Amino acid sequence: NKDQAWSARFAEPVAELVQRYTASVDFDKRMALVDIQGSLAHAEMLTAQKIISAEDFAAIQKGMAEIRSEIEAGSFVWELALEDVHLNIEARLTKLIGDAGKRLHTGRSRNDQVATDIRLWLRGAIDEIQAELTALRSGLLGLAEKHAETIMPGFTHLQVAQPITFGHHVMAYAEMFARDAERLADCRKRVNRLPLGAAALAGTSYPIDRERVAKTLGFDGVCQNSLDAVSDRDFAIEFCATASLVMTHISRLSEELIIWMSPRVGFVDLPDRFCTGSSIMPQKKNPDVPELARGKTGRVNGNLISLLTLMKGQPLAYNKDNQEDKEPLFDSADTLRDTLRIFADMVPHIQVKADVMRAAALQGFATATDLADYLVKKGLAFRDAHEAVAHAVKACSNKGCDLADLSLADLRAACDLGDKADLIGEDAFKVLTLEGSINSRNHVGGTAPEQVKKAIAAYRKNMK
Ligand code: ARG
Numbered sequence: 001n002k003d004q005a006w007s008a009r010f011a012e013p014v015a016e017l018v019q020r021y022t023a024s025v026d027f028d029k030r031m032a033l034v035d036i037q038g039s040l041a042h043a044e045m046l047t048a049q050k051i052i053s054a055e056d057f058a059a060i061q062k063g064m065a066e067i068r069s070e071i072e073a074g075s076f077v078w079e080l081a082l083e084d085v086h087l088n089i090e091a092r093l094t095k096l097i098g099d100a101g102k103r104l105h106t107g108r109s110r111n112d113q114v115a116t117d118i119r120l121w122l123r124g125a126i127d128e129i130q131a132e133l134t135a136l137r138s139g140l141l142g143l144a145e146k147h148a149e150t151i152m153p154g155f156t157h158l159q160v161a162q163p164i165t166f167g168h169h170v171m172a173y174a175e176m177f178a179r180d181a182e183r184l185a186d187c188r189k190r191v192n193r194l195p196l197g198a199a200a201l202a203g204t205s206y207p208i209d210r211e212r213v214a215k216t217l218g219f220d221g222v223c224q225n226s227l228d229a230v231s232d233r234d235f236a237i238e239f240c241a242t243a244s245l246v247m248t249h250i251s252r253l254s255e256e257l258i259i260w261m262s263p264r265v266g267f268v269d270l271p272d273r274f275c276t277g278s279s280i281m282p283q284k285k286n287p288d289v290p291e292l293a294r295g296k297t298g299r300v301n302g303n304l305i306s307l308l309t310l311m312k313g314q315p316l317a318y319n320k321d322n323q324e325d326k327e328p329l330f331d332s333a334d335t336l337r338d339t340l341r342i343f344a345d346m347v348p349h350i351q352v353k354a355d356v357m358r359a360a361a362l363q364g365f366a367t368a369t370d371l372a373d374y375l376v377k378k379g380l381a382f383r384d385a386h387e388a389v390a391h392a393v394k395a396c397s398n399k400g401c402d403l404a405d406l407s408l409a410d411l412r413a414a415c416d417l418g419d420k421a422d423l424i425g426e427d428a429f430k431v432l433t434l435e436g437s438i439n440s441r442n443h444v445g446g447t448a449p450e451q452v453k454k455a456i457a458a459y460r461k462n463m464k
Pocket of ligand 1: 024028084110111114320322323324
């Protein structure tokens, strides 16, 4: 029984189902290139430390180059019997170069090897995702800039609340994704530490140089405790948590796009290439991309819970449980990257129907608060002003008109202010207009177009 690298101490081969049950090669082979990268850095250090010979290192380099081209060409034969990506590559190396291949694993264990591979792989994935996130953020800034003055109703409880600009609304998402980018960059710092040298769990008796390997592989430093280095996957959990937050923001945006695209609302339209039709209802154009993104947020959240549950209760140090870390991690990274790529492509092409937005802002007494604020500036206490405007809103609702549709006399009467009725003058109608309302909210964080444009400029500068 010489199938496995470890089988010499076993009296019988593993059961067929056990072999399939314990194998991970089907999914961890996607770490093949970083596995080779890690092995080469390890071998280079072993050579520099005179633990293996220069001839061995040259042979390892040559063999790994061959293996890399076989993998890239798709001709590499992955064997389930060889369990995982690490043993598959090592077995092939030994087949190609003989004894030198057998010396590669000196001072190393699959435990520190796999932890290194995941970190290298995840670092690459984070960089790709960060680039997609940057593209989406630029798209949002462009859209916000185009619509810094486009008026729409702002909502609370999904009911018309106050007028805002569409640019301001879009910038709320730019804000969320800026925090996500920060979180991702912060998570990368903790991903980018080298576990190699921890060996199985206790370190190794060879005179290794961990800093050298860290430098070769572009890590910022080495993991400081061998037990922790091989066993914890908190860096992967942290990434999945960040991915969940990004998807949560994507999901909120998706929900809004879906509502806005509903013909009953009709605020926006999406290009056909992001939608699909119905096989039965000829009139349909469905917002499939936002709906799927909203749905995929569920699986990304599931991946986070999988990893948290996987880690919970594991004693130090490495346990095979950890082999289950890869599929959820890969899935969150893939889902997030693809979602961001599609949204980065779609967002600049959101077609805004400014006239529909404006008409909606004119309904629902969006400027009622402005009238109350007007009365406060004329000397009324805010609670009294609130009550007066509520009376007026009630009167208008009964009549089926808007506050701005009333004559001055009717507005005074509707506010029911008694001897204070003349606090309301002609100038009250100015604050009842949509433009008057948004322009008056002119402070950091407010919806006035001037502020929105400032925010966009500040973000542009930060992203450079
Ligand atoms: N395939 C394993 C994993 O993903 C590699 C480490 C296995 N180590 C061991 N001692 N069984 O975690």
